[in-house]
Amino acid sequence: MTTPSVPELRRPDPGLDAIMSERRHLINLAYRLLGSLADSEDAVQETYTRWYAMSRRQQDAIESPGAWLTTVTSRICLNVLSSARARRETYVGHWLPEPLPEPTEWISGRPGGEAVDPADRVTLDESVNLAFLVVLESMTPAERVAFILHDVFRYPFAEVAEIVGRTPAACRQLASSARRRVRAAQASAPSSAERAGIVGDFKQAWEAKDIDALIGLLDPDATAIGDGGGLAVTFLDPIEGGEQVARALVEIARRRPGDMAFLERTVNGQPGVVAEQDGVIVTVFAFDVVDRKIKCLWVIRNPEKLRGWTAGAEPVVQVRASRGRS
Template identity: 80%
Template structure:
């Protein structure tokens, strides 16, 4: 595609491909900043809208279109993070980041799209793990933006300062504070094979209603958090303690309808589980595992956060 869109704008635009090639990077950045793919796509769409609202002369005056797009997208995300805090104060129950199906690279597409654009791939690594994203939610908007831009996307603090509206020294301090939060909240990661084994054992114990086995797999201080968003039934308050979680999960197994199956699926690139009912995924379970014990379980049932999940 090498032509400009819009009334009377059918002139060749050899720079369009280069501009659109930035979309994948912007989607990856915005998802990490916002924790919601739907909001990330909206932020990126707004970024391109602002780019094409400029005249050709204004666009030509931009030395680095990629840097311009990143700056604008980051500022949009920063504003959204501030307003999101207000919206989530009225959210029904706990708010959990939107989980992503766990292919190595997953192509985002809105429900009903006939095709998915390869430019919309979200690369799954440790910076989109559920535990990582949950810690990001505890940061101030400025901390989150400074940390993601610098530590994950390797922008200089001088560049970050232009986006956040603070000095490079202040941005350095923001990133330091964010790193400290992460260190304090995250245990050393277990090997992938070990995490997968723990999740598999948990599934088998759950299906067998083996409460002792479940307790043995859960950290004594484990926490389970559910997110139904007021649109699906789940527990509104966190369940604290391994024994309490084990009892709750056995009760869930006893009440499970006959048309529900539990399946092993990667969630944000990490071993997880899903509940599938009549071929439709209705619940996603993400886990935080340290050693051989599960420390946290996130249960996402809000259908708005599960639209992109397939049964495959």
């Protein structure tokens, strides 16, 4: 009796491990492009769907599967960014990037990329802090993609051009325009130690309901922006002015439930504060500190954006990196 052959569809894929090993890199790239972990996972899932929709012969004909996956993910993200403005018009309240908890692993950038002047590139850990992501939201989709691919992940402009659908010279201009915005936003950023001290003083003053101390820590033109997504109570319109923000914070402290605690935590690689109730993170507070004053306070309460803060959840996106990708 002859043993039947294994059907073609069940033949082991010798490149499966190599293909799936790219997933973490793709998620990291997509998060920086989209500012949303959920959208990033969808983009990467769609990329893999397209890969496995090809025949084995088509897959084998691709010289660099990793480069193919990066190109497809980037193009999907570009399309998502192009439609995001319209989608966010229906979002309840102000849309903010999804905050990330402190990671437990580190990843690095891209191997074999062209040399980039250190003054003209942003390190991966800087590229994921919330202030940086908010600046990215002000860019055009093409600017954002060109800048992230070149300045953050070190892809040469020739490759960026193929992804964005522009000439290398045009992509260079896009990245340059984006870089100017980032530099302007980072002009007076304090050191991590200084930022941690300011955030610690903020938490202490907030818990003490010390409005004068809070006003002293806030820039006179400070802004507080909330994001509940219609799923959690928060202020729909930004609160303008340091004194007004301080008074709102004191009111929040007075009304907080007895079982809610304010804790210092790392948010997107920077010192931040979270509100924990019954062992669950219900609010994440991130800060933009300029000239030793809190310029902006971001309050994320949308529970769909806090799922990564669940105890035991694996942090998919990493916020620090060395110079080369392994």
